[in-house]
Amino acid sequence: MIEIKNISAGYLNKEILKNISCDIDKKDFFGIIGKNGTGKSTLLRVLCNLIKPYYGNVLIDGRNINSFSRKEFAKKISFLPQYIDTSLSFTVSEFIMFGRYPYMNMLKIPSDDDYAAVQKVMNFLYIKNFAERDINELSGGEKQIVLIAQVLVQETDIIVFDEPTSHLDIGNQNDILEILKDLNEKCDKTVILTLHDLNAAGEFCSKLVL
Numbered sequence: 065m066i067e068i069k070n071i072s073a074g075y076l077n078k079e080i081l082k083n084i085s086c087d088i089d090k091k092d093f094f095g096i097i098g099k100n101g102t103g104k105s106t107l108l109r110v111l112c113n114l115i116k117p118y119y120g121n122v123l124i125d126g127r128n129i130n131s132f133s134r135k136e137f138a139k140k141i142s143f144l145p146q147y148i149d150t151s152l153s154f155t156v157s158e159f160i161m162f163g164r165y166p167y168m169n170m171l172k173i174p175s176d177d178d179y180a181a182v183q184k185v186m187n188f189l190y191i192k193n194f195a196e197r198d199i200n201e202l203s204g205g206e207k208q209i210v211l212i213a214q215v216l217v218q219e220t221d222i223i224v225f226d227e228p229t230s231h232l233d234i235g236n237q238n239d240i241l242e243i244l245k246d247l248n249e250k251c252d253k254t255v256i257l258t259l260h261d262l263n264a265a266g267e268f269c270s271k272l273v274l
């Protein structure tokens with residue numbers, strides 16, 4: 065259970081979110097919709113502890129998110145931002161492995177468990193055949209699935225996506241949303257996402273906030 069309590073937040077002294085409260089249940093496929101620039105990404109950043117609110121709190125299972133260590137928090141909640149730089153050259157399996165950072169020791173050498181987790185996610189998303197390809201050679205839709213793989217390999221109960229279907233054609237949008245729905249229904253993940261497609265939001269989300 066996530067409780068967003070009376071959040072006011074923004075950038076420098078520009079307040080974007082004013083007194084926002086809502087509860088997100090463990091089983092929710094929770095959609096956030098709204099016009100451009102209304103603060104959807106800002107709310108996700110607050111939820112993922114990337115920016116501090118001016119006022120208010122976010123609690124996960126009754127615990128204030130400020131009380132988690134970075135690694136502890138990264139095992140609880142994973143986040144796929146709207147824009148992510150994939151310009152550096154990595155193979156798909158190397159790129160997915162970055163998602164295992166909360167489980168690695170100071171030397172950052174992947175363990176057998178880390179390799180097994182990457183394989184498991186690639187099997188789940190049917191992308192094993194991409195494993196050795198350079199991430200920059202993939203199409204937009206293929207890359208999006210690899211980004212989701214990196215989030216999943218973090219093995220958190222809560223996954224947060226900022227517009228996971230933007231820039232995708234309708235077929236790919238649907239495929240991605242079906243994957244997220246499976247994660248929610250079959251793998252018991254709490255899914256929180258922003259969407260612009262109101263039809264898709266209505267079809268897939270169990271709860272929507274505007």
Ligand SMILES: Nc1ncnc2c1ncn2[C@@H]1O[C@H](COP(=O)(O)OP(=O)(O)OP(=O)(O)O)[C@@H](O)[C@H]1O
Nearest residue numbers: 075076080098099100101102103104105106107146
């Ligand atoms: N890093 C930042 N520094 C300063 N202002 C920002 C920053 N990020 C966003 N903003 C401003 O905060 C407001 C809300 O932006 P935000 O990205 O949260 O909106 P959004 O609802 O997610 O928009 P969109 O649907 O276009 O992605 C906008 O006015 C934006 O210009």
